[in-house]
Amino acid sequence: MNWYVAKIVFQIISGEGNHQPQFDEQLRLVSADNEKQAFEKACNMGRQNQDRFENVQKQTVQWQFIDVAELNPVSELTDGAELYYNIHEEADAELYIKWTHHKSALLNNAAHATC
Incomplete structure (x- = not known):
């Protein structure tokens, strides 16, 4: 099993849907014999996790499955194993670094931990 x-x-x-388009990207761990089976399982997860409910403003909210955008093999499950990475360019490096520190501070406050 992989x-x-x-x-x-x-x-x-x-x-x-008269609002700024909003998307949720979820990273899910999938166990499968091969890449084809992993892709099929991920697609099924997406379809099964579609949802529709009413919010406090009495509007229908839909979580509509779009697709499986990436599938990356994990060599081994060990403490500290890299599961995912994303390299991208930013127009403002300083702003991105500040945003990263801000997100970390929010996590640290919630977990009462330090990094």
């Missing part, structure tokens, strides 16, 4: 990290993408639609 392990994969699948990026499953959902679109979140509130009411009639």
Whole structure:
């Protein structure tokens, strides 16, 4: 059995959808014999996790499965194993670094930990 990290993408639609498009990208761990089976399992996860409910404003909110955008094999499950990476360029490095520190501070406060 092999392990994969699948990026499953959902679109979140509130009411009639007259709002800034919103997407949820979820990284899911998938166990499968091969890449084809892992992809099929990830697609099934996406379809099964679609949801529709009413929010506090009495609007219908949909989590609509879009697709499996990435599938990456995981060589081994060990403490500290890299499961996913994303290299991208930013227009403002300083702003990105500040944003990263801000997100870390929020996590640290929630977990009462330090990094």
